Amino acid sequence: MAEHRFGGIKIHHLYKIFGPNPTAYVDAVQKGLTKAELNEKHGHVLGLRDINVEIPSGRIQVIMGLSGSGKSTLIRHINRLIDPTAGEVLVDGVDVVKMNETELRTFRRQQTAMVFQKFALLPHRNVLENTIFGLEVQGMERAKAVDVAMRWLERVGLKGFEQRYPNQLSGGMQQRVGLARALSNDAPVLLMDEAYSALDPLIRTDMQTVLLDIQKEIKKTIVFITHDLDEALRLGDQIAILRDGEVIQQGTSQDIVLRPADDYIANFVKEVNRGRVIHVEAVMTPLHSGAAPVGLAIVAGTTVEEAVRMLSSAPEGDARVVSPSGETLGLVTFRQLASAMVNSQEGVAARHDSTLSVAL
Numbered sequence: 627m628a629e630h631r632f633g634g635i636k637i638h639h640l641y642k643i644f645g646p647n648p649t650a651y652v653d654a655v656q657k658g659l660t661k662a663e664l665n666e667k668h669g670h671v672l673g674l675r676d677i678n679v680e681i682p683s684g685r686i687q688v689i690m691g692l693s694g695s696g697k698s699t700l701i702r703h704i705n706r707l708i709d710p711t712a713g714e715v716l717v718d719g720v721d722v723v724k725m726n727e728t729e730l731r732t733f734r735r736q737q738t739a740m741v742f743q744k745f746a747l748l749p750h751r752n753v754l755e756n757t758i759f760g761l762e763v764q765g766m767e768r769a770k771a772v773d774v775a776m777r778w779l780e781r782v783g784l785k786g787f788e789q790r791y792p793n794q795l796s797g798g799m800q801q802r803v804g805l806a807r808a809l810s811n812d813a814p815v816l817l818m819d820e821a822y823s824a825l826d827p828l829i830r831t832d833m834q835t836v837l838l839d840i841q842k843e844i845k846k847t848i849v850f851i852t853h854d855l856d857e858a859l860r861l862g863d864q865i866a867i868l869r870d871g872e873v874i875q876q877g878t879s880q881d882i883v884l885r886p887a888d889d890y891i892a893n894f895v896k897e898v899n900r901g902r903v904i905h906v907e908a909v910m911t912p913l914h915s916g917a918a919p920v921g922l923a924i925v926a927g928t929t930v931e932e933a934v935r936m937l938s939s940a941p942e943g944d945a946r947v948v949s950p951s952g953e954t955l956g957l958v959t960f961r962q963l964a965s966a967m968v969n970s971q972e973g974v975a976a977r978h979d980s981t982l983s984v985a986l
C-alpha cells in the first residue's frame with residue numbers, strides 16, 4: 627500500500643467541449659446553451675458540463691449513466707488522458723490540469739492504475755508476465771516484482787494460472803489478471819471504466835465480490851464506471867448519475883433509491899430490491915428522549931432486508947434501532963420494514979431527512 631496518506635479527488639466546475647474551438651463556447655454553455663444547440667448551431671460536442679464531484683480517500687465512487695452520457699470522458703480527466711476545456715481536477719490537493727509533462731508522467735505511474743473493459747492483456751505474455759509488466763516499466767527488481775505479482779494473483783484467485791496465456795483464459799479470468807496488474811502497481815487511485823460490463827452476469831457478480839473484499843484491505847480511492855444500476859448500488863459508497871454530460875444526482879445508494887431526483891432516475895430505480903439498499907434508520911420512528919425500551923436491538927446501517935430476517939424470529943414484532951455505541955435511536959415495526967420493501971415512496975421518503983440526521 628502507498629505509504630503517504632492519500633487525500634482523495636476533487637473535481638470542480640469541469641467542462642469539456644469537443645471541437646476545433648472549444649474555449650469559444652464555454653461562456654455560452656455556462657449560460658445555458660444545451661448540448662443539442664451547441665451541436666446544431668456550432669458543430670461542437672458538449673462532453674461535460676459543470677461537473678462537481680468530491681471523492682473522499684479510500685471510498686468507491688461510482689459514475690453511472692447510459693452510453694454517451696460522458697462517463698469515459700469524466701474518468702479520463704482524472705489522469706488527464708483528456709484535457710478539460712475549463713475546471714480543475716485535484717488529486718491529493720494537486721491540480722492535475724496544471725501539471726507539466728514530467729509531473730504528469732510521474733503522477734500517472736505512481737498515483738493511478740486503470741482497469742479496462744477490454745482487458746488489454748498482452749497476448750504473447752503469460753499471466754505472470756502480464757501482471758509484472760507495469761512493475762518492469764517502473765524498474766522494479768525482478769525478484770521483488772515476481773513477489774508482488776504473485777501475491778496479487780493469489781489474492782484475485784489466480785494461483786496456479788501464472789503460466790497460462792490470455793487466450794487460454796475465460797473473460798472473467800482475464801479481468802482478474804487486469805485487476806491483479808492494476809493492484810500490483812500500488813497506486814492509491816484505481817480507475818475502472820466499465821471494467822465488468824463485458825462479463826456474464828454471474829461472473830460479474832463474482833468480480834464485484836472480489837473487488838469489495840479486496841477494497842476492505844487496500845482502501846484505495848476507486849472510481850468505477852458502469853451503466854448498470856445494480857452494480858452501482860452494490861459497489862458505490864457514493865454514486866453520481868450522468869446524463870448528457872451533466873451530473874443529475876449524486877449520493878449514496880439509499881439516497882438515490884429513496885429520493886430519485888427526477889423521473890428518469892425514478893424509472894431506473896423502479897425495479898431495484900429496496901430491502902437491500904435502504905437502512906433501518908430511514909424507516910424507524912425516531913425516539914428523541916425517554917427511557918430506552920427493551921427488546922431486540924438492530925444496529926443503524928442494517929439493511930431492511932436483514933432487519934426483516936432478524937425480526938421474524940423475534941416474538942415482539944418490533945425492535946429498537948441503536949447506534950453502534952448502543953444508544954437507542956428509534957423504534958421499528960415489522961410492518962414499517964415490510965412497507966419499505968414495496969416499490970413505493972410511501973412511508974419512507976417523508977421521514978427520511980429527519981431520521982437520517984438523528985442516526986448519522
Ligand SMILES: Nc1ncnc2c1ncn2[C@@H]1O[C@H](COP(=O)(O)OP(=O)(O)O)[C@@H](O)[C@H]1O
Nearest residue numbers: 644671672673692693694695696697698699700
Ligand atoms: N474525441 C471526441 N470528439 C468528439 N466527441 C466526443 C469525443 N469523445 C467523446 N465524445 C462525445 O462525448 C459524449 C460522451 O462520450 P463518452 O464519455 O464516451 O460517453 P460514455 O462513456 O458515457 O458512453 C458523447 O456524445 C460522445 O459522442
Ligand SMILES: [Mg+2]
Nearest residue numbers: 697698699820
Ligand atoms: Mg464509456
